[in-house]
Amino acid sequence: MSGTNGVNSANGANGANEGTRTGSARANDGPDAGTTGTKRPGPPARRSRIRPADLGLWLCIAFLALVLTAVLAPSLLAPGDPIAADSGAVLLAPSADHPLGTDASGRDVYTRIVHGARASLVVGVTATLAALVVGLCIGLIAGARPVDTVIARGTDVLLAFPSLLVALAIVAVFGAGIQQVTLGIAIGMIPLYVRMGRVQAKLVRRSGYMTAARVLGVPAWRAALVHMLPNMAGPLVLMAMIGFGSAVSAAAGLSFLGLGLQPPEPEWGLIIGEGRNRLADAWWVSTFAGLALIATVVAVTVVGRRLQLRWDRGRS
Amino acid sequence: MRDVWVVRALGRWISQGALVMWGAVTLAFLLLKAVPGDPVDTILGTSASVPAETRQALRTDLGLDLPLWQQYLAALVRPLTGDFGVSYRARRPVLDLLASHALPTLWLTLAALALALGLAYLLAAVTRRGVSRRVADVVELVAISSPTFWIALALAQWFAYRLKWLPVTGGNEATRLILPAIALAIPMAGYFAQLLRDGLDRAEREPFAETARARGLSRGGLFARHTLRHSSASLLTVVAFSLGGLLGGTVLVENVFARQGLGRVTLDAIINRDLPVVLAVTMLSALVFVVVNALVDLIAMFVDPRLRTIEGRRRSVREAAETVDPVRTAAA
Amino acid sequence: TSTGADGAGSGEPVDGGTLSFAIASDLEGLLDPHSSQFDATSTALRNVFDSLVAVTPDGEVHPWLASSWTISEDGLEYVFQLRDDVTFHDGEPFDAAAAVANFDHIFAPETASAKIASDLGGDRFAGAEATGDHELTIRLSEPFAPLLSALSTTYAGMYSPAALAGHSQDELRAGGAGITVGSGPFSVADLLVGQELALTKNPDYAWPSDISANPGAAHLDGVTIRFIPEEAGRVGAVQSGETLVATDLTPKALEQIGRDAVTTQLTTAPGLPWSAILNWDRNALHPESGPGVFADVRVRQAFQLGIDLDAAVQAAFGGGLERPWSILSPTTPNAYDPAVEGTWAHDPARAEALLDEAGWTERDAEGYRVKDGQRLHIDWLKWIDGNEDKVALVNFLIEDLKQIGIELVYEETDAYADRWRVDGVNVYDWDITDWSFSSISADGALRSHLSTEGFQNASRVADPEIDRLLDEAVATTDPAEQAAIYAKIQEWNVQNVAIVPLFPLQTAVVMAPSVQGVQFDSFGRPDFQGAWITSA
Amino acid sequence: MVIEIDGLTIRFGRRTVVEDIGFTLEPGRCVALVGESGAGKSLSARAAIGLVPEEATVHATTLRIGDRELRAADDRAWQHVRGRTVALVTQDSQNALDPLRRVGDEIAEPLRIHEPGLTVDERRERVLELMTRVGIPAPGTRALQFPGELSGGLRQRALIASALAAEPSFIIADEPTTALDTITRRLVLDLLAARKREGIGLLVVSHDLGVVAELADEVLVLRDGRVVERGAADDVLRAPAHEETRALLAAVPDGRRITVHDVADAVDDPASGADDTTSDTEPVLVARGLRKGYALPGGGAVDAVADVYLELRRGTTLGVVGESGSGKSTLARLLLAIEEPDAGTVHLGGEPWLGRLGAADVGTATSGRGQGRGRVRAVRERDRHRRRGAIQLVQQDAFGSFDPRWTVRRIVRESPARPDDRRIDELLRLVDLDPALGSRRPWQLSGGQRQRVAIARAIASDPSVLVADEPVSALDATVQRTVLELFVRLRERLGVAIVFISHDLGVVESISDEILVMQDGEVVERGPVDRVVGAPEHEFTRRLLAARSTELGVPSRVCVPGE
Numbered sequence A: 001m002s003g004t005n006g007v008n009s010a011n012g013a014n015g016a017n018e019g020t021r022t023g024s025a026r027a028n029d030g031p032d033a034g035t036t037g038t039k040r041p042g043p044p045a046r047r048s049r050i051r052p053a054d055l056g057l058w059l060c061i062a063f064l065a066l067v068l069t070a071v072l073a074p075s076l077l078a079p080g081d082p083i084a085a086d087s088g089a090v091l092l093a094p095s096a097d098h099p100l101g102t103d104a105s106g107r108d109v110y111t112r113i114v115h116g117a118r119a120s121l122v123v124g125v126t127a128t129l130a131a132l133v134v135g136l137c138i139g140l141i142a143g144a145r146p147v148d149t150v151i152a153r154g155t156d157v158l159l160a161f162p163s164l165l166v167a168l169a170i171v172a173v174f175g176a177g178i179q180q181v182t183l184g185i186a187i188g189m190i191p192l193y194v195r196m197g198r199v200q201a202k203l204v205r206r207s208g209y210m211t212a213a214r215v216l217g218v219p220a221w222r223a224a225l226v227h228m229l230p231n232m233a234g235p236l237v238l239m240a241m242i243g244f245g246s247a248v249s250a251a252a253g254l255s256f257l258g259l260g261l262q263p264p265e266p267e268w269g270l271i272i273g274e275g276r277n278r279l280a281d282a283w284w285v286s287t288f289a290g291l292a293l294i295a296t297v298v299a300v301t302v303v304g305r306r307l308q309l310r311w312d313r314g315r316s
Numbered sequence B: 001m002r003d004v005w006v007v008r009a010l011g012r013w014i015s016q017g018a019l020v021m022w023g024a025v026t027l028a029f030l031l032l033k034a035v036p037g038d039p040v041d042t043i044l045g046t047s048a049s050v051p052a053e054t055r056q057a058l059r060t061d062l063g064l065d066l067p068l069w070q071q072y073l074a075a076l077v078r079p080l081t082g083d084f085g086v087s088y089r090a091r092r093p094v095l096d097l098l099a100s101h102a103l104p105t106l107w108l109t110l111a112a113l114a115l116a117l118g119l120a121y122l123l124a125a126v127t128r129r130g131v132s133r134r135v136a137d138v139v140e141l142v143a144i145s146s147p148t149f150w151i152a153l154a155l156a157q158w159f160a161y162r163l164k165w166l167p168v169t170g171g172n173e174a175t176r177l178i179l180p181a182i183a184l185a186i187p188m189a190g191y192f193a194q195l196l197r198d199g200l201d202r203a204e205r206e207p208f209a210e211t212a213r214a215r216g217l218s219r220g221g222l223f224a225r226h227t228l229r230h231s232s233a234s235l236l237t238v239v240a241f242s243l244g245g246l247l248g249g250t251v252l253v254e255n256v257f258a259r260q261g262l263g264r265v266t267l268d269a270i271i272n273r274d275l276p277v278v279l280a281v282t283m284l285s286a287l288v289f290v291v292v293n294a295l296v297d298l299i300a301m302f303v304d305p306r307l308r309t310i311e312g313r314r315r316s317v318r319e320a321a322e323t324v325d326p327v328r329t330a331a332a
Numbered sequence C: 001t002s003t004g005a006d007g008a009g010s011g012e013p014v015d016g017g018t019l020s021f022a023i024a025s026d027l028e029g030l031l032d033p034h035s036s037q038f039d040a041t042s043t044a045l046r047n048v049f050d051s052l053v054a055v056t057p058d059g060e061v062h063p064w065l066a067s068s069w070t071i072s073e074d075g076l077e078y079v080f081q082l083r084d085d086v087t088f089h090d091g092e093p094f095d096a097a098a099a100v101a102n103f104d105h106i107f108a109p110e111t112a113s114a115k116i117a118s119d120l121g122g123d124r125f126a127g128a129e130a131t132g133d134h135e136l137t138i139r140l141s142e143p144f145a146p147l148l149s150a151l152s153t154t155y156a157g158m159y160s161p162a163a164l165a166g167h168s169q170d171e172l173r174a175g176g177a178g179i180t181v182g183s184g185p186f187s188v189a190d191l192l193v194g195q196e197l198a199l200t201k202n203p204d205y206a207w208p209s210d211i212s213a214n215p216g217a218a219h220l221d222g223v224t225i226r227f228i229p230e231e232a233g234r235v236g237a238v239q240s241g242e243t244l245v246a247t248d249l250t251p252k253a254l255e256q257i258g259r260d261a262v263t264t265q266l267t268t269a270p271g272l273p274w275s276a277i278l279n280w281d282r283n284a285l286h287p288e289s290g291p292g293v294f295a296d297v298r299v300r301q302a303f304q305l306g307i308d309l310d311a312a313v314q315a316a317f318g319g320g321l322e323r324p325w326s327i328l329s330p331t332t333p334n335a336y337d338p339a340v341e342g343t344w345a346h347d348p349a350r351a352e353a354l355l356d357e358a359g360w361t362e363r364d365a366e367g368y369r370v371k372d373g374q375r376l377h378i379d380w381l382k383w384i385d386g387n388e389d390k391v392a393l394v395n396f397l398i399e400d401l402k403q404i405g406i407e408l409v410y411e412e413t414d415a416y417a418d419r420w421r422v423d424g425v426n427v428y429d430w431d432i433t434d435w436s437f438s439s440i441s442a443d444g445a446l447r448s449h450l451s452t453e454g455f456q457n458a459s460r461v462a463d464p465e466i467d468r469l470l471d472e473a474v475a476t477t478d479p480a481e482q483a484a485i486y487a488k489i490q491e492w493n494v495q496n497v498a499i500v501p502l503f504p505l506q507t508a509v510v511m512a513p514s515v516q517g518v519q520f521d522s523f524g525r526p527d528f529q530g531a532w533i534t535s536a
Numbered sequence D: 001m002v003i004e005i006d007g008l009t010i011r012f013g014r015r016t017v018v019e020d021i022g023f024t025l026e027p028g029r030c031v032a033l034v035g036e037s038g039a040g041k042s043l044s045a046r047a048a049i050g051l052v053p054e055e056a057t058v059h060a061t062t063l064r065i066g067d068r069e070l071r072a073a074d075d076r077a078w079q080h081v082r083g084r085t086v087a088l089v090t091q092d093s094q095n096a097l098d099p100l101r102r103v104g105d106e107i108a109e110p111l112r113i114h115e116p117g118l119t120v121d122e123r124r125e126r127v128l129e130l131m132t133r134v135g136i137p138a139p140g141t142r143a144l145q146f147p148g149e150l151s152g153g154l155r156q157r158a159l160i161a162s163a164l165a166a167e168p169s170f171i172i173a174d175e176p177t178t179a180l181d182t183i184t185r186r187l188v189l190d191l192l193a194a195r196k197r198e199g200i201g202l203l204v205v206s207h208d209l210g211v212v213a214e215l216a217d218e219v220l221v222l223r224d225g226r227v228v229e230r231g232a233a234d235d236v237l238r239a240p241a242h243e244e245t246r247a248l249l250a251a252v253p254d255g256r257r258i259t260v261h262d263v264a265d266a267v268d269d270p271a272s273g274a275d276d277t278t279s280d281t282e283p284v285l286v287a288r289g290l291r292k293g294y295a296l297p298g299g300g301a302v303d304a305v306a307d308v309y310l311e312l313r314r315g316t317t318l319g320v321v322g323e324s325g326s327g328k329s330t331l332a333r334l335l336l337a338i339e340e341p342d343a344g345t346v347h348l349g350g351e352p353w354l355g356r357l358g359a360a361d362v363g364t365a366t367s368g369r370g371q372g373r374g375r376v377r378a379v380r381e382r383d384r385h386r387r388r389g390a391i392q393l394v395q396q397d398a399f400g401s402f403d404p405r406w407t408v409r410r411i412v413r414e415s416p417a418r419p420d421d422r423r424i425d426e427l428l429r430l431v432d433l434d435p436a437l438g439s440r441r442p443w444q445l446s447g448g449q450r451q452r453v454a455i456a457r458a459i460a461s462d463p464s465v466l467v468a469d470e471p472v473s474a475l476d477a478t479v480q481r482t483v484l485e486l487f488v489r490l491r492e493r494l495g496v497a498i499v500f501i502s503h504d505l506g507v508v509e510s511i512s513d514e515i516l517v518m519q520d521g522e523v524v525e526r527g528p529v530d531r532v533v534g535a536p537e538h539e540f541t542r543r544l545l546a547a548r549s550t551e552l553g554v555p556s557r558v559c560v561p562g563e
């Protein structure tokens, strides 16, 4: 984690030289160390600092709240019907009635984008979660050596496939549709998560507390459950939060190619695809759907990174 | 001593490469066999006017009535003799088909990669601190988050249709390469730039950087002589990983820009269950993966002598895995 | 109807230059006209292959590779006198033997001809024979009037016999220089799969049909046909001057390009307009599931009357298109029946009455009609190409039908093959699909769709009366009689609703003003033999 | 030419970490900054070369180097000074050279910067000369190697060579010896002393008074960023006026054994272990013929532990010393049975604990793996599981040995004894921790506190053997001392036997009854501590001792608590 940590840890009190090799224990552990005479502010003091950069963070959180509303209760944000065509309102430019214009079938683009959030995000979340769970599990078993080698090579094989193509192939096999797309994207992402899972598992396995657990006679299964899983999960979950963006993009990409969700249900990639031939005279269709997608991914990434930073800092 | 690590690396690449190729072919084969529907229908259409005998003859011709394991064996062995079969759909030798499509994609990918790297280095070098850095951070984040096909659409819209600066459609002339390459490069450039900057930050906080500064080296000197190499070393592995994402991205970009290329061939082949083409593309992409990884490995070992020992490799893989966000890498 | 450029062009022809021409479809595997049924094949290869005869848009037949012909009294024997001055691009001479080789190829099973074999009469075609060096005799087993018009198409184009003999069917389909060898004004120079087809001028060309304005070799040095699948791409390519000619454009695209900037040729192709094909017998293989909703003629009629096609076509395609009334395009020679116009205008009240009558009286929570617990539901399975204008059109129809309580679901799936046939048996697991079928002869369009044995008879019409009418029509040589029979069939369709025409199959070709002398065939496909590019 | 600093104050935001410090550094003289960790030593020293972290604000009334006033100097101005007038030798020699560049290039860098006129050949010559000067053998080949290919000592010397390259008048050495093993440490000290004799001014930062005693002329003792005592080195070390100085001095391992008397004042709890009166003759831990090899990457193998025998009795401490890589940790892992040996056995409390049962009787390890499976069965983890609590480990990196998400209480509770809350409080008190700390998480503890938690967890199951692998190496000297005392006290009170591993002979000496000296996996010398220290038989032990005795140039008259 030192990498992401690095981005901001310039303000970490002890800078880069943390670690054990320097021989500079950080606390003054005098003869009276039993009493809590810590004079220097520890990590908690650092955490409470609020910086102006947080404005961006709060904006992102607010936006995500909006997106979440769109997923759970789209009608709150856009009461209209996202599917019903209207031959009287074809390709209208943004106006008071249609803040983001209408598409070729006379449907309100804003309504479609709001209602499209669910499909786009559900695919992203489900696929990412699935990949995450598989990655965690495989990472966890990938301890015993022969198994590990097999898994490592297997992951290599899978990584040789561009993940979008994997998703494509899955959709080709099982047909287009929301479950298939989710499955395809999940499978496409799995090797990455397995890889991360393995690395995390290795890190944890090699850690002092796993040695300690062994010495303490903690059974292997228990150590896996109480030490490995939670300690692996943290970084993985946060990476998944960041990786979620690519899942959403991939889903949109598939829909865009006509292989994802099927019209007339709204979905962001689909909306972008529907507007692609009308960019010259009806730019609003593709453009706004794309912006919604980008903004969501940015927001999730920002929040994910911030949490990751916190997690890292919490442990050093 | 130097020879030893090169030889060892060679052995590793060959054995792992063979394994990856075999696995890739097997997977593709299984997947395609799982696809419902008859490739013969793809070839002849579903019209009832085609007599059943014709269909059967074609099936025999394509080897589709052999037992599955024989088909699998053929899929594995025939490529070794340079025989990749005939595309079901295009009715052309697959090798021909790939030969004419691989090059445009190669150019596109290379151009995009070069562009992304160039942009990333520029950004990372110029926006080290201050306001510019904060702006760059945001811009890069947005770039990373933008779907390739959307960027492609936007670029086509503005630079080809509206401003008419660049041609709309695909081809191999340099001018026709620019827009697709940019579309592919933008998210990658953002990602690379962030990685680079991260690497620079990290390197600057290393003790050797302090030592170097203590010798009187300027910031620029530090960048040029020390930190640049360090951040590049970690970027390299990521570049290798990004290749997969890049190939995936070409599907979309080639689609938007009507470019001839592997991406579209693959898309068509998958949709049409054109097994020979899918297998060949799979092999090709696995081969590219293997070769590029080997190359990157080699370059990395030249850049970073620590990688020449096994322990060093282990450590660096671990570090890369810790620092790099591989999810993003693949989707870049 | 065709508007815009007239064939001749203005000013003196200029020699030289290469013209680029943008089309939508890739030609991968479609370069053998004898096996392909796709428009793109014909669009791309019209100038590569010559045909025995040529047909004007109004159906007049003119000599081309055949300088004259006679038809026997009983209409069963056609004797063609062939030109003796024709050579193929590879130097092979054109003679009766070469023509026979072509017909043999068309009907060879491995060719798996998807179109032309049937257009030539299918089983009626008894054989072609060289009755002299340059005399070709075609025999039919039954009279088949549309033979000549079928012979005029690119799909019946004449290959060099050497090319046919020297290449496998796979190679012919894939095509390329040295494989796709005809005798036309241009020869295939290079094929970049997925990208372009390069044609170069055949300098020796001296045998155009007498419809052609240019008696000799082409003025252009070459034609580059570029495949640009996205409409926006073709529009952009024309706007930016990357290509001088483009086709496959929707009315909205034309608006976008602007009529002043280019010359526009609009042709409504003869044959079946873009239509909804109603499946009368869904679940034919699973009778236990009951017949589909369209088994009941009242439901079909309600469907026809419930859609507001005028508004939908207008909204989906812009002002350029007139809605169709008949299953034959007005441009189909000797066949169109103007009497059907206005006979099935939007009438929701009548539609509702018909549905009530058919027993669909209850309504469910969402307002759809229900009978025996089943919702009145129609699956519309998308056929090949769902560009967004067509999708929009369907979306409007969905709304119209919702008003009268019918639920229409449009499925854009790539797995349509599964819904068409399983184990080689046609299944047709859908209520509606959509396509068009361009054909210079009415028989070509109607027989395939409405005869009991028709290969495109997706409605599963099995009406002896119609079969009889179709046979009668091809048996007669009197155009007026023919037109009367076809009128009956068109009226029959309005009553029985096998097919609902949705919008005219209009081919739009746009050309930069510098392009002159392009001629168009009945389908609106450009012929570049007489074309040139002005330097201005 | 002097460095003159006065009124130096450094702040991070509102936090002042260095306040009003001043000193003058002259050629040929050495000023030392000492103080506990975090006292501000490094920051003060860095201020003299203008390399305080960017986020810090620095004020000084005087900041002069030679006749240059550098208070308001920008980076460019500092660049002229750095390397040419003042050079810096950082503590972390492992990482202070760019691992991607050749050693020669790194040494040459100051020349490149400050003497751009030199030709390539001249520069190379200078580099070789420098390398010879700092005692790097075969400089020609070394110059072409990468830092990673050099041993720690060579790296440290290369670093010094690089600092000397542009012939600076002053060298700042920040903890120059901390992470080094004793022998290398000696070399570096000698090297610095020689530079001082050559007339270079030294500013040494260390919490190690041994180093200070040897090099410094003047000492500044810092605490919390303030000078609490300053004066001539001899005076300060001999007669420390401030208690901080005294604490620092007390912590210096001086080879004197820490005895119960040292810690007696803390013992008043009659709790556990004291009931033991049975004879000590029966050893609790016996290892026979232990052998463990690792395959080397690229073929070959290394014997990390080769044929080791040892016996350990109740209440005694066995010290294990040796250079880095000599196999100490591997031995520990074998004793704990978390690694399977290639050969040999371990008996714990008289019962088989590790290795093949049959082979135990033979006594010597004959061969590797596999044969005679039916008869000779290795002890399995299942057999050991119940007895795990009897042998426990204290690791060097206490922080790393805790699950970072857990509270102290939960960490201690993981012990196989499953202590309840009352017992945990008791244990915490036993290791001198306030039970209130039980709800904290590892990162909220100081290094010493963490080590105590680790010890508390280890003794919770009432082990008969405690294996401590470098338990104090990561702690600074003051804390080190208190932890050592804790070990002694626990040993006396609980009767636990301790295997104490360290690379630092001084530390081992102060706590052990017997010493085992390891080199390359083999035990080269063993015996009672007095005998080994007093009359070393093996050459290697002598070297370790030599390095130790000169380094600890601190007069042992200084006051030690409890004496």
Ligand SMILES: Nc1ncnc2c1ncn2[C@@H]1O[C@H](COP(=O)(O)OP(=O)(O)OP(=O)(O)O)[C@@H](O)[C@H]1O
Binding pocket: A010, A011, A012, A013, A014, A015, A024, A025, A026, A040, D012, D017, D035, D036, D037, D038, D039, D040, D041, D042, D043, D044, D053, D055, D207
């Ligand atoms: N970059 C920084 N940001 C914030 N605080 C810092 C930074 N660097 C050092 N400090 C703080 O300044 C104080 C003095 O640090 P300094 O490194 O000088 O200590 P030191 O005496 O060298 O300790 P050690 O023996 O551990 O090296 C410490 O409290 C430290 O936490």
Ligand SMILES: Nc1ncnc2c1ncn2[C@@H]1O[C@H](COP(=O)(O)OP(=O)(O)OP(=O)(O)O)[C@@H](O)[C@H]1O
Binding pocket: D294, D295, D302, D303, D304, D322, D323, D324, D325, D326, D327, D328, D329, D330, D331, D503
């Ligand atoms: N898992 C392993 N795989 C391969 N070699 C190993 C492994 N563990 C230790 N070694 C090697 O065994 C030797 C002894 O290592 P060990 O860790 O026991 O040394 P040490 O005396 O504890 O050193 P240090 O003081 O640095 O901790 C070293 O050469 C080391 O490289």
Ligand SMILES: [Mg+2]
Binding pocket: A024, D041, D042, D043
């Ligand atoms: Mg320090």
Ligand SMILES: [Mg+2]
Binding pocket: D328, D329, D330
């Ligand atoms: Mg060790």
